[in-house]
Amino acid sequence: MLVLIQLYSSNFFHYDIQDISKDKLPSAKHYNELKQSMHYNEINDVIIMTKSASHSDSWITNFNTYSSNYLRKYPITSTNNNPNKRCRDMVFFLENIKKGVTQSQAFGGQNSMIIGNINNYLQSMLISEGYDPCPINSTDENKLYTENIKQLDDLCEDITYINQNLNEINNSSQCKDIRDHIQEESRSVKAKYNHSSEYNDILKYYRYESLQDIESAIENIKCKNPHDASSDGMPELPDKHTPILIVLPIFGIILLSFFLYKLTPLGPFLNTKILKKIKYWKITDDKDIDQILEYPSEIPQTNIHDKGYHMLYNTLGDS
Secondary structure (H helix, E strand, C coil): CCCCCCCCCCCHCCCCCCCHHHHHHHHHHHHHHHHCCCHHHHHHHHHHCCCHHHHHHHHHHHHHHHHHHHCCCCCCCCCCCCCHHHHHHHHHHHHHHHHHHHHHCCCCCCCCCHHHHHHHHHHHHHHHHHCCCCCCCCCHHHHCCHHHHHHHHHHCCCHHHHCCCHHHHHCCCHHHCCCCHHHHHHHHHHHCCCCCCHHHHHHHCCCCCCHHHHHHHHHHCCCCCCCCCCCCCCCCHHHHHHHHHHHHHHHHHHHHHHHHHCCCCCCHHHHHHHHHHHHHHHHHHHHHHHHHCCCCCCCCHHHHHEHHHHHHHHHHHCC
């Protein structure tokens, strides 16, 4: 059974609020910080054999310092950032390192020093630093802080954070990404969940009775940010508003043209140009009519485009 401290104050789960996004949820944010603090790439490059085993010497030498420096940022008495969860993250991280070192061919079977250092830290150093409630590695696989249990732990931590900052998240431009991520994590947890004491201990640690409490919390995520095109708070415009959207710009153009015509030199200029055109058309039309009446047979047929006029020309020519 996992040993967890039961907490009676919600302040214990207080987190610093920054720009809220999926990557800033506490489980991901702190685990990424843990990997950086533990210089994860130094040892992982050896495990995956991109570097030789000798490159692990520095990590082995500084391992205790890396670990202690990380946990000192989250003292067990702190009311911020869930220090017991940070310890559980550390245990999970170190168990993964042990597994990787054991399975890797990079060490050629010479891995006893690194495995011994990790085991010593897990079994003694954590307790001396006040983290005795943190789960310790065990030969019983059923009592390990496994990946499935950690996933539930992460989900509960993130849901607790969301409940505390629900208004900020609902109004965040990243709200939909956060909601989609949490829903996916919840589906994954439900697919693996069983009613063992280890799972129940995690739920009780966050004061949840069942997974239904988590589902209810997810339903409270209702995205409202107007800049999020898929936001719940951005209703689609009904069809009846479409004519209004079309008419308003046209009306604005007409109104602007009216003011330009009335209040600028453009009005008199247009008046002059239009009057000249009208006079020109009138003179041209009068001359054409006179020509038709006087010389109907001399008008080229290729200049006639209108059938109505063609009939008139023939009638006048026959008279």
